[in-house]
Amino acid sequence: MKPFFRSSIVAAISFLSLLATVSCSGGKEPARELLPEGAVPFVYYLDHIYLSSFLEDSTECCIVFDTGAGLGSLYLYLDSTFRSECRPAFLDSSRLTMAIYGGVGEDRYLTKLYKDSTVLVSGGLELPHAGALFVNLRDVLGRRADGIAGIMLDGSAWEINYERHYLRKLERVQVDSLGLEGFSAFPMKIEDGRLLVYCDVRLSDGVSSGGWFILDTGSGSSIFFTADEASAKGFGSAGKPVCRYVGGSRGLGGETVSCIADAEYAVFGNDTLRNIEIEWYEGKNGVMAGGSYKGIIGNELLERYNVVLDLLDSLIYLQRNPAYEVPRDGKPWGISFVDRTDIGDAWIASAIRVGGPADEAGVSPGDSVVSINGKPVTGLDVEEVYAVMDSLSVLGLVLKDSRDVKDLRIVCGNENQ
Structure with a gap:
């Protein structure tokens, strides 16, 4: 790189914008006048979906939409620093108790749990929860993340439009009337409160894995395997270059160690995705240690599509969008x-x-x-x-x-x- 060009790049950094602490502004936003009725716009930032929302007492917050949090999840997850900053009025301190939580990492933590029901409102969406659990979410996602909310297992459907950046809850009649032209339908499973979709991955000659993966819009990864699956299939031992990462905040639950490698291809829906990056976890505890699932599929893969999740008929509908052709480095x-x-x-x-x-x-x-x-x-x-x-x-x-x-x-x- 020539010194002059390098100076131009460095100068460009000085014009990067400062974002508001509790705002979902910035990132990739939709052209809102084009959104269909009932659509809730989101900001797509660092491979995560952010909804500008309100807690029931009108406390403004920026919430990550996370299908991996579990369908019908009882509790809303709120960041501990956000609670200290905003002190939402509805959080009666007499209704707080203690709970233990974990996540991707090796550790478990003692935290506070708010025991009364609360409602999160985002646009026309109302997401009721039985209470709120306080976690160190910003240690994972940064200062704009105030909380995490999943979706309810109520027989409805959800449209996640990564191209135009909106989310929409659909009733049965709306799914039937959509027509879903240009979409392809594939089986989906609901197991232990999680959405599972099928994917085949080939890492290198003789090393492959296929099965059911958690559909996780709370993950910025493409395909992330559990430690059990990676060990069983010998990932990292077949001569392919592997990058090993050590992190203290890549997931809730403390320190994690993961590996990244380029797969030859992954088959998802009707598509064969070439030169896709995969990850796997090396820990012994946490959600990604193992389970009945092979791993998770996150936004770095899902963002190539517009998605409809039909929870009644257990189908996922996929439609390629322009991001499908964008190379990822x-x-x-x-x-x-x-x-x-x-x-x-x-x-x-x-x-x-x-x-x-x-x-x-x-x-x-x-x-x-x-x-x-x-x-x-x-x-x-x-x-x-x-x-x-x-x-x-x-x-x-x-x-x-x-x-x-x-x-x-x-x-x-x-x-x-």
Whole structure:
């Protein structure tokens, strides 16, 4: 990369926008005048669906739509920092009790549970819950995530339009009247409160896996296998290049270790997806350790389609959208960030690729990053920084802790290209 061009890229970072702390603004938003009746617009940001919502006392919040949270989920998940910031009036402290929760990671945590029913409202949608569980969600997704909500198992259907960025709950008569022209229907299972869809994956010659996967719009991955399935099929031992990541906040439940590799193909619906990236978990505990499912399918795969989930007839309808043809490249720097400027002046290095440029330069999971290429992160946006980083060959990070400040220069590839 020529020095002049590199300077132009660095200058572009200075114009990245600062997003409001409790707003769903930013990201990829729909052309709202084109949305059909009953549609609720969402912001698609860092491979997650964000709904601008209100709790029943009109407390504004930004909620992640997560089919992997379990259908008919009893509880709304709210971020612990959000509770401290907003102190929703309906949360009577006398109705709080203690509960234990876990997730993808190895650990279990003691947290607070609000025992009274509450309603989340987003546009024309009302999502009732039996209570609210407080979790450290922003440690996973960053400062804009105030909570997680799933969908109810009530015989309805849900339209998730990744192309025009809207969500719509459909009654039976609406599904029948849609026509679903251009969609293809495939079987779907509902098991233990989760939606399961079928997928076949071939990692390399002689190594493949097929079966039922959790449909998880709360995941930014494409295809993520459980530790049990990866071990049983010998993933990582067939000569294919594998990247190993260590992270302290890639999922609720604490530290995780996962691997990433390029699969030869995955068959999903009628489509054979080539050169798709897959992940698998290496832990012994948590949701991704194992189960009756092979793993999860997340938004990085689902975003290629417009989707209708028919919960009554157990069918998933898929329609390719323009994102189907968009190439997807991995992040060469081997680092992911979580924006925690809601509680300080830093982003957190949330996952590091073992042996990658960031790892070799001395960055560790959990490090606080206060500056990127001379620009304070308090004025930057993670998604836009990722896009700029893809074009850089040298990255400057300033790390800070209670005792020290480190100024790191990370080189990726040929510095003079």
